[in-house]
Amino acid sequence: MAETDHKTTRAGLRLHCFQGIPERLLDVSFRDLWQHLEGPSIFDIPGRDARPLLVSVLLHGNEDTGWTAVQNVLRRHLGAGIPLARRMLLLVGNIAAAKDNVRTLDNQTDYNRAWPGTRYPEAAESALMREVVEVVAAERPFASIDIHNNTGNNPHYACVNRLDENGLHLARLFSRTVVYFTRPVGVQSAAMSKVCPAVTVECGVPGNSAAAVHAAEFIEAALSLAAFPEHPVPGHDIDLLQTAVIMRVPPDASFSYDGSDADFRFLEDIDLMNFSELEPGTRLGRLGGNKTRRLTVVPGGDFDIVPESYIAYDDGAITLAERAIPAMLTRDPRAVRLDCLGYLMHRIDRTGKRSETT
Ligand SMILES: [Zn+2]
Numbered sequence: 001m002a003e004t005d006h007k008t009t010r011a012g013l014r015l016h017c018f019q020g021i022p023e024r025l026l027d028v029s030f031r032d033l034w035q036h037l038e039g040p041s042i043f044d045i046p047g048r049d050a051r052p053l054l055v056s057v058l059l060h061g062n063e064d065t066g067w068t069a070v071q072n073v074l075r076r077h078l079g080a081g082i083p084l085a086r087r088m089l090l091l092v093g094n095i096a097a098a099k100d101n102v103r104t105l106d107n108q109t110d111y112n113r114a115w116p117g118t119r120y121p122e123a124a125e126s127a128l129m130r131e132v133v134e135v136v137a138a139e140r141p142f143a144s145i146d147i148h149n150n151t152g153n154n155p156h157y158a159c160v161n162r163l164d165e166n167g168l169h170l171a172r173l174f175s176r177t178v179v180y181f182t183r184p185v186g187v188q189s190a191a192m193s194k195v196c197p198a199v200t201v202e203c204g205v206p207g208n209s210a211a212a213v214h215a216a217e218f219i220e221a222a223l224s225l226a227a228f229p230e231h232p233v234p235g236h237d238i239d240l241l242q243t244a245v246i247m248r249v250p251p252d253a254s255f256s257y258d259g260s261d262a263d264f265r266f267l268e269d270i271d272l273m274n275f276s277e278l279e280p281g282t283r284l285g286r287l288g289g290n291k292t293r294r295l296t297v298v299p300g301g302d303f304d305i306v307p308e309s310y311i312a313y314d315d316g317a318i319t320l321a322e323r324a325i326p327a328m329l330t331r332d333p334r335a336v337r338l339d340c341l342g343y344l345m346h347r348i349d350r351t352g353k354r355s356e357t358t
Contacts, residue, residue, distance in 0.1 A: 013124040015131050016041040021090065023078055026071050030064045033095040040111075040128060041092045042135065045074070047084030053222055054089045054136050054144040054196075056188055059111040060104065061097025065203040066147030069215035073223075086223040089136055103338060110186075110338075112146070116194075118186030129191070137195045143170050143222055144192035145199055147215055149206040151332035152271030152342070156214060159200040161190040163240075163352055166197035166228040172238055173225070174201045174218045177275070179327065180242045180348065183300050197228065232350075241325060241345040242352065243300035245307045248340045253293045257331050263293040264318065266341075271329045274342070282320040284311075291316055300343055303354060310344055320344075 021043040028036055044052075057066030070090060077084050094111045097104055104110045109118075114125035116133055136144075143166075158171035159179045171178045182190075192198035201218060203211040249255050249264060256262040257270070266285035273282070287293065295318070297307040312321040322344075329342035349355045 013128045014039050015128055015135070017135065018043045021045055021074065021078075026075050026078070030058060030061075030067045030095075030098045031101055032099075033058075033067075033092065034099045037092065037095055039095065040132075041095075042132065043088075043090040043092070045084060045088040045090060047087040047223065049086040049142070049226070051142040052087040052089045052136075052139050053219075054091065054141050054192065055219060056091040056093060056144070056146045058095065058098050059093040059146065059188060060148060061094040061099070062101045062103050062206055063147075063149035064098075064206050065149050065208065065211045065215050067092070068209070068212035069147060069203075069219060072212060072216040073219050084223055085220075086142060088223065089139065089141065091132060091136075103334075112148070112188055113184060113186040115186050115188050115191035117190055120186070126186075129188075133191055133195065136192070141192075141196045143197045143199075143225075144189065144195070145170075145201065145219065145222055146188040146192075148200060148202050149204060149211070150202050150328055150330070151205065151335040152274055152328055152330040154202060154204060154271075154274045154327060156204055156211065157202050157275075157327075159189060159202065160193070161187070161198070162193045163350060164197070165232050167193060167199060168233045168238060168240075169228050170197045170222065170225075171199045171201075172233050173221045174199065174214075176237060177239045177241070179345065180240060180352065181300065182302060183243070183246065235350070240348050240350070241327075242303070242348045242354075243327070243343045243345050244303050244305060244324060245297050245310050245344045246300040246340050247311070247342055247344065248296040248298070249336055250293065250296055251337075254289065255333070255336065256288075261288045263287070263289040264295070266318075266331075268331075270342075271331050273326050274329050275325060275327060277323070277325055278320055279323060280319075280321055283317055284320065285318045287313060287316045287318060295341065302352065303346065 109123035109125040157177040189198040189200040254262040255264040324344040
């Protein structure tokens with residue numbers, strides 16, 4: 001397929017740019033994209049409104065819902081000769097990791113930690129993402145959507161990195177649950193929110209066709225939005241949450257979910273607590289081994305808090321010491337090692353202040 005202009009980033013990772021998208025790609029599984037594409041690629045797909053919607057998929061190679069959703073949308077339109085309501089810039093991200101069905105390859109920087117604001121500005125992936133922002137910003141995008149999956153039992157929810165009304169309107173097209181976060185840094189939606197309204201959407205676990213249908217409906221809704229409403233999102237239309245702390249297992253500590261001895265013996269079904277309001281004293285697991293290890297608890301937001309005070313260790317039980325709403329608690333050891341055990345959140349109001357009791 002014919003490529004339009006492209007540059008090579010300093011460390012050799014190249015962004016491939018195409019006009020349009022070949023229809024044969026619409027039947028290719030995410031794991032086979034490497035057979036058709038040479039690397040991370042942007043497709044410029046025309047629509048009736050020339051201001052584009054950026055849609056990014058597969059920044060994490062094993063998170064297939066975004067790609068399947070885009071295939072659904074494009075098949076419906078291109079297959080039937082019906083133009084998109086709005087032009088789409090489609091970024092297909094980490095196809096090398098997709099080939100192996102993993103989030104990120106061991107020799108790569110995470111494609112969703114490498115955007116401007118990243119802690120790894122020297123990485124080849126960071127140069128690539130700077131180039132993406134430059135290419136996309138030049139087209140004056142209408143909005144940006146980054147589509148992800150996660151590993152635990154989580155409802156579908158949207159994330160924003162700014163509390164501006166247009167971003168919240170966009171988020172609300174996906175879900176009434178909206179999480180505001182400022183850390184981790186280097187994520188797509190934080191970088192793009194400096195250019196246009198931008199959201200990350202979390203579509204539950206990978207490989208679920210209902211999730212792809214939901215994400216496809218969201219893409220269609222965003223493409224069809226002619227302009228953002230003038231009025232603010234009504235308060236009763238949105239459940240706004242902010243991450244207070246991020247919980248990690250120290251790299252040299254062991255953990256288990258099946259009760260077998262380890263420094264941290266987490267509850268087998270720990271992810272079932274995600275997005276429920278938990279009281280102090282709620283148990284996350286028990287300490288094992290020599291019972292001296294502690295979770296690494298770091299701030300995840302702008303609250304005036306002492307992160308370590310969120311978790312208590314009484315009589316070997318690992319318990320919550322503050323009212324909080326967990327998210328992304330996972331039973332996937334690889335996710336724990338690569339990212340975190342999970343987050344603890346509070347409800348906030350539109351100004352970012354903690355609201356009511358949680
Ligand atoms: Zn992801």
